[in-house]
Amino acid sequence: MARIKRIMPIILALAILAGALGGCGSEKTAESPEQSPEASDGAMPKEKASYPSDGKFTLNCSLSSSFNPMTTTDLSNILVTQLMYDNLLEVDAAFNYTPGVVTECKSDDGSGWYFQVDTNAKFWDGTLVTAYDAAYSVQCAMRSPRFSDRLDCVIGAEAENDDTFVININGKNTLFPVLLNIPLIKNGSVGETIPMGSGPYVLNGEMSELAVNTHHENAASLPVDKIYLTEITDIEDKISAFEDAKIDLVTNDPMSFTNLGYGSANEKRAYATTNMHYIGFNLSGQYFSNTLFRKAMTYIIDREYIVTNIMNGMASAATLPFHPAGEYYNENFSEIISCSVSKAEEALDKAEVKDYDNDGLREIMVTGIPIETGIDFIVCSDNVYKIQAARSIVKSMEALGINVTLRELPWEAYKTALTAGNYDMYYAETKLSADFNLKAMLFMGGPLNYGGISDSTLEGHISAYMSASDEERQKVANLMFKYLTDTAPIVTICFEKQQVVTHSGVITGLRPTQYNIFHGIEEWKIDLG
Structure with missing residues (x-):
């Protein structure tokens, strides 16, 4: 082996490099003959392959690692614990919540939430599950390295009786239940090596x-x-x-350096993730403080080429910072701002990024003097897919007469440049929560707001989306999507798949x-x- x-x-590496980086509408590469058929819809081949x-x-x-679902960080054991512990709520492939131990949830204002538990559910030892166990599980998850980030909005969780528990959160989030796909453990058991659970299997x-x-x-x-x-x-x-x-x-x-080459008689089922690839900008720099220049980038990036030829289909192209499989994603915006050379040229001209001296390269005007573009673009060099995606974007920009220098930086150097604002644009990946809350990325002072985004109107759209009723959410989402596509504070590329x-x-x-x-x-x- x-x-x-x-x-x-x-x-x-050779396979990725072989797909010569192209512009909008480039031909798709053929599927590798070594790749087993995807079965993302659960369909199976008619004949079962022979294996020992x-x-x-x-x-x-x-x-040697823990099987405690609140504390384990071992990926194999996390997989095993999914069989041992029921979740309070489940999240389906479209990122909607479905019943788990919790059967009903409601809120009058999006801040105070009431949850009803399944009073027929039992732990491994036959004792009944109660709301006290559920509230305790939330309290433990708030301190868990696995779940604390998504629950940082939670003020507290408390049971009212055996059937009902209450969670209060900071601000309003009418999508909050989708964050409660956390394991249920018995009240008082978090310190045990294997806390009492209620899942379908017991260790x-x-x-x-x-x-x-x-x-x-x-x-x-x-x-x-x-x-x-x-x-x-x-x-x-x-x-x-x-x-x-x-x-x-x-x-x-398949997008990680840990990608393993499982071959022989096997099947790979792809599933959607919230791992988003995107382009961010230095909004205080001389180039991308120009909204129209940022918007031009939405037309320049050939997402389909990147997803198909570079990422081998292991991502879903997206023009919005919401997964295309999600209920509120609006495909109309994808059609409006998808890759188009003619639209990119028009947008660059409107941004006054033009070839003023007829040398084949575009310039920007600085105090009435045309200055050659010189975009400083950074990407982390630890991932070959991101490098090749960034190179394809550079190639597309250069084809339109934009000078770009791509710096492929090791992780620590990349982080340093990112936090110092030492770039014009950057290629990044982030794991969004299942409610697709964009506050950390796009609110002023947000921990992922590296580009200096400060836009009260944008913040208003995001807050309105997070607090919208089910009936109003699509309408509010569309207003937010339009503003995002008009102002382009970031440019979404795709969402990863895993297998x-x-x-x-x-x-x-x-x-x-x-x-x-x-x-x-x-x-x-x-x-x-």
């Missing part, structure tokens, strides 16, 4: 297998009675174990989400041969 590890990065099944359904884990004392929680509402319809655990820490050994069917399901981030990898023909009914790979596991069918 060592040879695979050495050659895979080389193949990856051991008759057991097995997951990887880390025995045995030897931490070697998961057995069906007979008290769970879906116990009779779960696809297997036992899920076995094994510990494999080496990356090459993990790939070998999967190919030998010693592991039956893995997750993969669940399984052996071909083994699992049907799988519908993974960013927050729960095993969402709807009671509908799975597992054929181990």
